[in-house]
Amino acid sequence: MQFGIFSVGDVTADPTTGRVPTEHERIKAMVAIAEKAEEVGLDVFATGEHHNPPFVPSSPTTMLGWIAARTEKLVLSTSTTLITTNDPVKIAEDFAMLQHLANGRVDVMMGRGNTGPVYPWFGKDIRQGIALAVENYALLHRLWREDVVTWDGKFRTPLQSFTSTPRPLDGLPPFVWHGSIRSPEIAEQAAYYGDGFFHNNIFWPKDHTRKMVELYRERYAHYGHGAPEQAVVGLGGQVFMRRNSQDAVREFRPYFDNAPVYGHGPSLEEFSRQTPLTVGSPQEVVEKTLSFREYAGDYQRQLFLVDHAGLPLKSVLEQIDLLGEEVVPVLREEFAKNRPAGVPDAPTHASRLAARDTEARTAEGRQDRQEVTTA
Template sequence: MQFGIFTVGDVTTDPTTGRTPTEHERIKAMVAIARKAEEVGLDVFATGEHHNPPFVPSSPTTMLGYLAGQTEKLILSTSTTLITTNDPVKIAEDFAMLQHLADGRVDLMLGRGNTGPVYPWFGQDIRQGIPLAIENYALLHRLWREEVVDWEGQFRTPLQSFTSTPRPLDDVPPFVWHGSIRSPEIAEQAAYYGDGFFANHIFWPKEHFLRLIDFYRQRFAHYGHGTPEQAIVGLGGQVFLRPNSQDAVAEFRPYFDNAPVYGHGPSLEEFTEQTPLTVGSPQEVIDKTLTFREHFGDYQRQLFLMDHAGLPLKTVLEQLDLLGAEVIPVLRKELDAMRPATVPDGPTHQSLLAAQQTAEKSGTEEMEASRA
């Protein structure tokens, strides 16, 4: 089981002090948070991609490339790479380069984003969001697996005898998660390729995501990648921790009430009841997170959002200390003990390389047997 954090990189005023960090301060804070994640024993750090205020992570691979030199074990990922408005050729090259710099500690999550104006900013039509996602990923998938690509589609200029460089490390492409909060077409796409499906169920009740994840699992099996239980699933979550539950609620309430996304809406109590948000003690976070498996089955990756809504860096780092010391060890032990041996662990470069080598060896043995 892989545990980590993801950031959306929002620049939000701290409602308790009235201070708004600069973009420079926020970017440096994200780096400090990633380094802290490794220090406390987390497995993954993921950053979003946004091209509009009040967000700063417009160039995820730049940040992750810098973090590759600042960390040793952390898997560096994205919580959104815009497959609709980024050129798939550039995605292929950027993430292969990042793979080499990070010695394979790289994967990515593809998504369509939630900001409508980004489409015309990059010369695309939001009404073509799903077709763009499908066509662009079909090309990206080939670019990482074929030395020379001839290609023609609807949304970009054709490619003739094109080779994406550098080639993926060890000829193993980065693992791809397809993120979606509402689109069965994206779950179908993830299932078709045997990729991971990430349900960032931080805003809506679990029933909505139960349908999406169950659909993905069934289609994963339909395409012959394994049983439904062996499908690769990731989940989002939100937590705010203090040793004492009452202290956590009192401290987080002003941040929740004024958050850009869900502030001035349902109460904190209503939101925690209906969504994965947990505000309380380490044990409360453990108890609620364990219910995710009850709802969605065994899964491979759990990412928490912890640095949003104007929380100061000092507070976020304190949260990570508690998460790493008191929450993750228990969750890791409990969830690993419950996961059947037939259900795979979270994908890494090493596990993908081993699987590729096994498949190549098996293919060689079958060829030799057919000649005998």
Template sequence: MQFGIFTVGDVTVDPTTGRAPSEHERIKAMLAIALKAEEVGLDVFATGEHHNPPFVPSSPTTMLGYIAARTENLILSTSTTLITTNDPVKIAEDFAMLQHIADGRVDVMMGRGNTGPVYPWFGKDIRDGIDLAVENYALLRRLWDEDVVTWKGKFRTPLQSFTSTPRPLDGVAPFVWHGSIRSPEIAEQAAYYGDGFFHNNIFWPTSHTKQMVNLYRQRYAHYGHGTPEQAIVGLGGQVFMRKNSQDAVREFRPYFDNAPVYGHGPSLEEFTSQTPLTVGSPQEVIERTLSFREYVGDYQRQLFLMDHAGLPLKTVLEQLDLLGEEVVPVLRKEFANLKPANVPDAPTHAARVAAKSAATPSAESSAKSAAPEGSSK
């Protein structure tokens, strides 16, 4: 089980001070948060991709390349790479390059994005969103899996005997998660390729999350990748903690009430009862997170959103200390004890390279199997 954090990179006014950080301050804060994630022993740092205010992470690979140089163990990921509006050739090149820089500590989460104006900014039509996601990802897979690609599609110019460079590290492309909140077509796409499915388990009730994950699991098995229980699932989550739950609620309430995403809507109490948002003590976060398994089954990755809604950097770093010291060690132990033997571990580059080597006969064994009966060296 991998544990980590993801950021959407919003620049939001702190409702307790009336001040918003500058873009520079917010970017530097995201870098500090990533380094803190490694310090406290988390497994993953993921950043979103946005091209509209009030968000700043428009170039995820630039940010992740910097973090790669400053860390040793952290898996670097996106929490959205816009497969609809990015050129698949550029995605293939950028993430293969990042693989080499980070010695394989890289994966990527594909998503369509939920901001309509982004599409025309990049010469696309939002009405083609699903078709773009399907065609672009099919091309991306070929660019990573094949050394020379000749291709023709609907949404970009053809390719003739094209080689994407650099090639993926060790001949193994970054592991891909397909992230979706509401689109069954994306769950289907993840299942078809045998990739991971990440449900951003923040805004929706349990029944919706269960339905989406179960669809992915059943279709994963349908396409012959394994049993439903062996499908690779990740979940988002959202927490705010203090040692005392009443202190957590009191401190977080003004941020919740004024947050651009969910402020001025349901109350904090209503939202925490209807969604996975957990505001309380570390023990309450542990219990709530363990309960996710009851409706999605055993899963491989849990990411938490902790730096949104104008929370100051000092507060976020305190949250990460609590997460790394009091929450994740317990969750690691409990999830490991509950996981059946037939459920795979979370994917890593090293494990996937080893699996590829095991599945590819060596030249010597191939020669032996091809030699005529009775022959000898």
């Protein structure tokens, strides 16, 4: 199972000091967070994509390429690539290039985004969000798998005998997660292609998460990719820790109360009861995270949001230290217990390449036996 950090890259005032970091500081902080994630033994760093203030990560592949040069093992991902407003041709080229630079340590999470004004900035209509996601990904899927593509659709100009360059590393496209909070159509899309489904359940109660994950698993099996428990699932989560839970609550409360994403609504205690948010000791984070398996089943990737709401970089790095030292080692051990043999590990470039080569050798052996039998 993979554990990591995802960041939305918000530039938010620290409510305890009133200070707002500069964009430069925030970008550099995200790089430092990724480096710390690798240092403490986490598996994944993922960045969001936003094109509006108060966010900075408008060019995820630029950031991930820089991080790739400064890390050795970390899987580099997006926590949303906007399949609706980005050109599928540019996505195909950018992420194939990143694959080569990072020696395969790359995957990508497709999403629609939830900021209405972004759509017209890129010549799109938010009312067509689902249709854009479906058509654009269908094209992207072909661009990564076919050397020459001729295509005609509704939302972009046709392609005639087009080749996306560079070709994916080892002829194997990046693994794709389809990220969604509330859209069953996206769970259906992930299942149709046999891709991963990432439910970013940071704002939603467990019953909603259960329904979305179960839908994806059922449809994954329906399309013939394997049993429901073999479907590839990822979950989000939010944590803030101190060794003493009362200290964690006291320190985090002003950040929660003033956060643009969930402040001025339910109390911290109510939100913690209703959603995966965990504010407390490392042991409380372990217990809450382990409970996700009760409604999502055995899954493959757990990403934590730790750098939002104006938290200073020092506090964020302390969170990652606690994850690496006291939380993730326990989670790895506990999630491994009683994990059915048929549940796959999180896909990586190396594991997918090995599986493809094994399948090719098996098919070649069958062909050889058939030729001997019919000779």
